[in-house]
Amino acid sequence: MARVLVVEDDPVIRETVAFNLQRDGHEVTTAADGIAGLESARSSHPDLIVLDVMLPRMSGLDVCRVLRAETPIPILLLTARDAEADVVQGLDIGADEYVTKPFSMRELRARVASLLRRDEISRGAGPRAGEGEEDTASVVAGDLELSPVRHELRRGGTVIRLRPREFALLEFLMRHPGQVFTRDAILAAVWDLTYPGETRTVDVHVRWLREKIEDDPSDPKHIQTVRSVGYKFVP
Numbered sequence: 001m002a003r004v005l006v007v008e009d010d011p012v013i014r015e016t017v018a019f020n021l022q023r024d025g026h027e028v029t030t031a032a033d034g035i036a037g038l039e040s041a042r043s044s045h046p047d048l049i050v051l052d053v054m055l056p057r058m059s060g061l062d063v064c065r066v067l068r069a070e071t072p073i074p075i076l077l078l079t080a081r082d083a084e085a086d087v088v089q090g091l092d093i094g095a096d097e098y099v100t101k102p103f104s105m106r107e108l109r110a111r112v113a114s115l116l117r118r119d120e121i122s123r124g125a126g127p128r129a130g131e132g133e134e135d136t137a138s139v140v141a142g143d144l145e146l147s148p149v150r151h152e153l154r155r156g157g158t159v160i161r162l163r164p165r166e167f168a169l170l171e172f173l174m175r176h177p178g179q180v181f182t183r184d185a186i187l188a189a190v191w192d193l194t195y196p197g198e199t200r201t202v203d204v205h206v207r208w209l210r211e212k213i214e215d216d217p218s219d220p221k222h223i224q225t226v227r228s229v230g231y232k233f234v235p
Helices: 009-024 034-044 060-070 084-092 107-120 164-174 184-188 201-211
Strands: 003-007 025-030 048-052 075-080 097-101 139-141 145-146 152-155 158-161 223-226 230-233
Touching: 003 009, 003 034, 003 107, 009 107, 025 034, 025 097, 034 048, 034 060, 048 060, 048 107, 048 223, 060 075, 060 084, 075 084, 075 107, 084 201, 097 107, 107 152, 107 164, 139 152, 139 164, 145 164, 152 201, 164 184, 164 201, 164 230, 184 230
Parallel strands: 003 025, 003 048, 048 075, 075 097
Antiparallel strands: 139 145, 145 152, 152 158, 223 230
């Protein structure tokens, strides 16, 4: 069971989300505006926040920006389907995932479960059930060394800080060198989701990784784009 904070000004959406997450066994608290949501996050220390972008008193993006400077808690944004700029900005300032409105509760519940699972692993809860020795062994490619056990990436001996999703994405690509993956395939493998079309988050995380591991992010040598297909990792 996890503690989830739902910050949403629409009472129908807020209570529906809370009800469904409670059915999944989570302890849910709610807030109806940005200020109340920020105060609740600081006082209750939830395990995950479901945060609407359009909120009264303080926008969800501002709440996300403040919280990300204070805590690594996973943040799932709720945003309008046509607000692509909000999605990109939210991911840039540290949101971990997003769901566009209107959304199915099945989709939201799946993304909440995925975020909580990834966060548990990143905090050192140990490997997932069924993982073998190969899945926990370090992966080396050139000057990059990725250690799942330590949840650490080193480049030329220097530790590079990665967000949980960045780490999971890089590990997936490094374990399949030279293999081309579509964005939907990456979304399914790394985010544990099978909802095609919502792949902007993959592109943003690839851009973040390139900025951290490439000598020239505009001309990447490791994480390469395969035009009209997706991405591949070149050792």
